[in-house]
Amino acid sequence: MKKDIILQLSVRSIRLNFLRSVLAAIGIVIGVVAIASMGMMGANMTMSVTEQLSAMANVLVVKADTGGGGGFFGGGPGESSGTISKKTSSSSVSTKDYITKSEFDDLLRAAGKYGTVYPLYQTSDKIQVGDNQGRAAIYGMREDDMASVLIVDQGELPKSAGSVVVGPTLADRQGLTLGSRITIGDATKNESVQKFRVVGILKQKGMSMDLNSDNGIIMPEKSYVGIVGGMEQYDQVNVIVSDIKNINTTKSAITDQLNRKKNVVSIQDSSRMLESITSTVGTLTTFVMAIAGISLLVAAISIFNVMMMSVTERIREIGILRSIGTQKSEIRRMFLYEAIILGLVGAGIGAIMSVILGWLVVLAMVGTTDYFFTYQSLIYVPVSMTIGIAICIFSGVYPAWRAANLDPIEALRAE
Amino acid sequence: MQDIPVIELNDVSKIYPLLSGDVVALDHLSIRIDRGEFVAIMGPSGSGKSTLLNQIGGLDVPTSGVLKITGKNIRHMSDIELTDLRLNAIGYIFQKFNLIPLLTAYENVEYPYILKHRDNDTTGRVSRLLADVGIDRKMAEHKPAELSGGQQQRVAVARALVNDPDILLCDEPTGNLDTKTGGQIMDMLTDLNRQGRTVIIVTHDPLVGERAERIIRIKDGKVEGS
Numbered sequence: 278m279k280k281d282i283i284l285q286l287s288v289r290s291i292r293l294n295f296l297r298s299v300l301a302a303i304g305i306v307i308g309v310v311a312i313a314s315m316g317m318m319g320a321n322m323t324m325s326v327t328e329q330l331s332a333m334a335n336v337l338v339v340k341a342d343t344g345g346g347g348g349f350f351g352g353g354p355g356e357s358s359g360t361i362s363k364k365t366s367s368s369s370v371s372t373k374d375y376i377t378k379s380e381f382d383d384l385l386r387a388a389g390k391y392g393t394v395y396p397l398y399q400t401s402d403k404i405q406v407g408d409n410q411g412r413a414a415i416y417g418m419r420e421d422d423m424a425s426v427l428i429v430d431q432g433e434l435p436k437s438a439g440s441v442v443v444g445p446t447l448a449d450r451q452g453l454t455l456g457s458r459i460t461i462g463d464a465t466k467n468e469s470v471q472k473f474r475v476v477g478i479l480k481q482k483g484m485s486m487d488l489n490s491d492n493g494i495i496m497p498e499k500s501y502v503g504i505v506g507g508m509e510q511y512d513q514v515n516v517i518v519s520d521i522k523n524i525n526t527t528k529s530a531i532t533d534q535l536n537r538k539k540n541v542v543s544i545q546d547s548s549r550m551l552e553s554i555t556s557t558v559g560t561l562t563t564f565v566m567a568i569a570g571i572s573l574l575v576a577a578i579s580i581f582n583v584m585m586m587s588v589t590e591r592i593r594e595i596g597i598l599r600s601i602g603t604q605k606s607e608i609r610r611m612f613l614y615e616a617i618i619l620g621l622v623g624a625g626i627g628a629i630m631s632v633i634l635g636w637l638v639v640l641a642m643v644g645t646t647d648y649f650f651t652y653q654s655l656i657y658v659p660v661s662m663t664i665g666i667a668i669c670i671f672s673g674v675y676p677a678w679r680a681a682n683l684d685p686i687e688a689l690r691a692e
Numbered sequence: 693m694q695d696i697p698v699i700e701l702n703d704v705s706k707i708y709p710l711l712s713g714d715v716v717a718l719d720h721l722s723i724r725i726d727r728g729e730f731v732a733i734m735g736p737s738g739s740g741k742s743t744l745l746n747q748i749g750g751l752d753v754p755t756s757g758v759l760k761i762t763g764k765n766i767r768h769m770s771d772i773e774l775t776d777l778r779l780n781a782i783g784y785i786f787q788k789f790n791l792i793p794l795l796t797a798y799e800n801v802e803y804p805y806i807l808k809h810r811d812n813d814t815t816g817r818v819s820r821l822l823a824d825v826g827i828d829r830k831m832a833e834h835k836p837a838e839l840s841g842g843q844q845q846r847v848a849v850a851r852a853l854v855n856d857p858d859i860l861l862c863d864e865p866t867g868n869l870d871t872k873t874g875g876q877i878m879d880m881l882t883d884l885n886r887q888g889r890t891v892i893i894v895t896h897d898p899l900v901g902e903r904a905e906r907i908i909r910i911k912d913g914k915v916e917g918s
Contacts, residue, residue, distance in 0.1 A: 282806045289794040597790040602779025685751050
C-alpha cells in the first residue's frame with residue numbers, strides 16, 4: 278500500500294495538537310453553518326414569497342395608453358383612489374384614457390383564447406352608510422363577467438339596477454350586511470346621489486392587480502354608467518391567463534393586435550412587482566449572509582493563527598526535513614494539507630449541522646419548510662462548504678510559504 | 693570513478709556580509725577528500741568548521757571558489773538540485789540526532805527512501821539497516837522521544853544510510869552521548885568506513901579525531917595542517 282508520507286506528517290501534526298486543531302475547525306464549522314443557514318433562509322423566503330405572489334401573476338391589466346409611459350406600479354387600485362375619472366373632458370383632446378368597445382373586441386380576439394377577458398369600469402367616490410361617511414372604490418362589471426370572476430361569500434350577485442355586492446373588508450369597516458343600504462355620490466359637489474342595496478358580500482381575495490374587490494363596491498355596468506357615465510368606455514380590461522406559461526404569448530398577441538401602428542393600450546403584468554420583491558428579499562439575504570461571512574473571516578484568522586503556531590513550533594523539524602532532502606514544495610504541501618484537512622473536517626461537520634440548523638431557522642423565520650429540500654435551498658450547503666474550504670486553504674498559504682522558505686541552517690539551529 | 697574525489701574544495705571562501713563589516717568564515721580553503729576516506733575535520737569553535745560542514749552538506753553555497761561534491765560544482769545549483777543532492781548523495785548524522793518526532797523509528801529511516809523512490813520500502817532495506825544498527829523490530833515502532841540517546845543516534849545512522857549515499861557527514865555524532873555509547877557509534881562508523889564508505893566527521897573531541905585516518909585542522913577559516 279502506498280501512502281503519502283507528507284500527508285502522514287500533516288495528519289500526525291493535527292493529531293498531536295488535537296485540541297488546537299479542533300478549535301480551529303470549529304471556527305470553520307460555525308462559519309459554514311452561518312452562511313449556509315442564512316442562505317437557505319433567504320432562498321426559502323424568496324420561494325415562499327414568489328409562490329404567494331404568483332397566485333396573481335397570471336393577470337394582465339390592459340389600459341389605454343395615455344402616452345405617459347410608466348408609473349403604473351401597483352396597478353388599478355392606486356389609480357382608483359383618485360376622484361371620479363373624467364371620461365370626456367381632458368386637457369389634451371387627442372388622448373383618451375379609456376378603452377373603447379372596438380378596442381375591447383380586438384383585445385378579446387387577440388387574448389380570448391388564452392383565458393378570460395373582461396372589461397372593468399372603475400372609480401372611487403364618497404359613500405354613506407347610515408351616518409357613516411367614507412370613500413370606496415366602485416367597479417362596474419358586465420353581469421356575465423361577474424358570474425365568472427367574482428366569488429360570493431354571502432348572498433348573491435346583483436341582478437337588478439339598484440343592487441350591489443361589496444368586498445369583505447369594506448363590509449367589515451362600514452358594518453354592511455345583506456340588505457344594508459349605501460348612498461353613493463357626493464351631493465356637495467353636485468353629483469347625482471343614488472342609493473344601493475347590498476345583496477351580496479364577496480369572498481376575501483387578497484391583494485391583486487386586476488380587481489381589488491375586498492375594499493370595493495361592485496355593481497352592474499348599467500348602474501355604474503348611470504352614476505359616472507361613459508358607456509362602453511372601459512377604464513381597464515383584465516386578462517386572466519389560464520396557463521401562466523402563456524403570459525408573454527398573450528402579451529405579444531395583444532401588442533400585435535392593438536399597438537401595431539401606435540401605442541393604443543399599455544399592458545401591465547405583475548412580473549415587475551414580483552421581480553422587485555424577490556430582488557428585495559435577495560438583497561436582504563445577501564446582507565445577512567455577509568454578516569454570517571464575518572464569522573468565516575474570524576475562522577480564517579483562527580486557522581491562520583493555528584498554522585503559524587504550527588510553523589513556529591516545528592521550525593526545527595522543518596530544518597531536519599529540509600536537511601535530509603525534503604523539497605520546499607513538499608514542506609509547502611505538508612502545511613497546506615494541514616489547512617485542507619482542517620477545512621474539510623470543519624466544512625463537513627458544518628454541512629451536516631447547517632442542514633439541521635438551517636431547517637430550524639427556515640421553520641422559525643419563514644414559517645414553512647415546504648421549499649427546504651429544493652435545489653435552490655440546498656445549494657447553499659455545498660456553496661458554503663466550498664467557501665469554508667477555500668478560506669482554509671487561503672489562510673494556510675502564507676504559513677506554508679513561510680515554512681518552505683525557512684533557511685534550513687537557521688531552522689536546524691532552533692531549539 | 694576512483695580518480696574523482698567525493699569532495700573537492702578549491703580556493704573556497706564564504707563571506708557573511710554584516711553591517712559591522714564582512715565576516716570571513718572560510719578563507720580560500722582548498723581540501724580534497726577521496727572516496728573511502730575516513731576524515732575528521734577539527735578545530736576550535738568559531739574556526740569555520742560548521743560553515744565548512746554546511747557547504748559540504750549542500751545546505752549552503754560558497755561565496756567564491758569551486759566546491760565539487762561527487763564531481764558536481766554546487767555553487768550554481770538551484771535549491772531543488774541542492775535538496776536532491778542532500779537526499780541522494782549525502783547521509784547526515786547530527787549531534788542532536790534530529791529524528792522527526794512525528795514519525796516512528798522505522799518511519800524515520802523510511803522517510804528519505806520514500807522521498808527518493810516515491811513509494812514505501814518493499815525491499816526490506818529499512819528493516820535490514822535497523823537490524824544492522826541494533827534496533828529491533830519492537831523498538832522500531834517507537835517514536836524518537838521514547839528512545840534513549842544512543843538508540844536515537846543508531847536510528848539516525850540507519851536513516852543516513854538508507855539512500856546509499858556517497859558521503860556520510862557526521863556533525864559531532866557523539867557530542868550528546870556518554871563515552872560508552874559514543875564509542876559504540878564510533879565503532880559503527882569505523883565499520884562503515886571499512887565497508888568502503890566515505891566518512892567525514894566534524895568534531896572538536898580529540899578522542900573522536902583519533903579514530904579517523906586523516907585529520908584536517910581548521911583555524912580562522914583556513915587549513916592549519918593535515
